[in-house]
Amino acid sequence: MGTNTNGQLIKSTKYINLPVIEHHEILYHHFEKYIKLNASLKHELTSRITFKTFQKGELVHDADMICTKSYFIQKGLLRTYFLKDGKEVTEYFCSEGEWINSPRSLMQRTKDIYYIDALENTDVFCLHINDLGFLFDNFPEMERYARLSMSSIFGHLMERITSLRFTSAKEKYEHFYRVYHDIYHRLPLGMVASYLGITQETLSRIRAEK
Amino acid sequence: MGTNTNGQLIKSTKYINLPVIEHHEILYHHFEKYIKLNASLKHELTSRITFKTFQKGELVHDADMICTKSYFIQKGLLRTYFLKDGKEVTEYFCSEGEWINSPRSLMQRTKDIYYIDALENTDVFCLHINDLGFLFDNFPEMERYARLSMSSIFGHLMERITSLRFTSAKEKYEHFYRVYHDIYHRLPLGMVASYLGITQETLSRIRAEK
């Protein structure tokens, strides 16, 4: 995305139906679930955010690198996974309107075990850790945003822990199907199985008896 | 703790060797792992915090109530649990230098499923949700503190999720023993078992083969 020498918007095929002003709305809307965005913060946010598109199958973040960017999904589906005995284990899925990154790697500026890849062609907003730091340092409401959005994720993690400890494979599947109903049909079975901590054979059999 | 009819502090044996000024140090120290505490924040914090002692076995928070306080443990051991099929399932343990509360109940001012009880006689600092709100509203560094301390807990939750999905009962036990080495010997076996999502019979057998 960019402007030509006359300052006019260049219409690339990707964005032809999404002029910039509307483009950012999904991001603003996300923040406004937690805080008010004043003009100044909006401006800093907008000017520091870049766009990127990943092709299906493309690696978004490599565990061999320190993660320096957080990605907000505008459209598409990304996944965090790690390797165990040479096999991919899905940690979580992220779709429209959610941030994804390798949390510890991003915040501590160290390497971590997580890879991120694209399960679909995906358009994201990128925010570099340095810019994120700038926003935290200069906009206290960004700190609040982070606190509030994190606590809502907390609830999900605690539910997941309970689910892993005390439910049968079938209940795990049913819970997943209910909670992630909108993205379920976009996910390969094997990835769902490893997310749930069961084998894909078991998941296939559970699904068959319906 | 309380005052007599002359308004003087009654010295209970509990606090005789811990003058108030030193008393707060553990709390300050905790905050200073994440932020700098200026005099003003220190003052507001100190003046809003109250003390409380729970006897072993006492209920600290009842799931039938909305949780209005967050407890910082100065000495002792508390536990969060919930009921499943009439039996207590341990969610987590908290010891010296940690905050405990019923997160969703506290933040959303709704009821939640979690109880908190005392596994030992425990001294805590209490902070009421209204005071916490005041601190968040008036000290941006408190928002930062919350963001940073939460992200460190995040890491633990993610590790726990991985551990629940892919490790044998024996590995779960060994991991727990390693990570919670300092409190392990203070915990009844049955509670550890339910924390790990295994039966106490299995945990007992694992422990026996050492």
Place this chain on the structure above:
DNA sequence: ATGATTTTTTGATCTGGATCAAAAGTGCTG
């Protein structure tokens, strides 16, 4: 399309840990 990969399903077997039951410790309380 068409052959090659990858993903999913189906089948047969095996096992870690649950469940049920009871004995042995441990520790309060009067």
Place this chain on the structure above:
DNA sequence: CAGCACTTTTGATCCAGATCAAAAAATCAT
């Protein structure tokens, strides 16, 4: 210090789900 309640251990059995193997179906590249 005896009696009662709670916790931990030990034993026997059972089953949900893992593992191993291979066929069937879906997806992809040429």
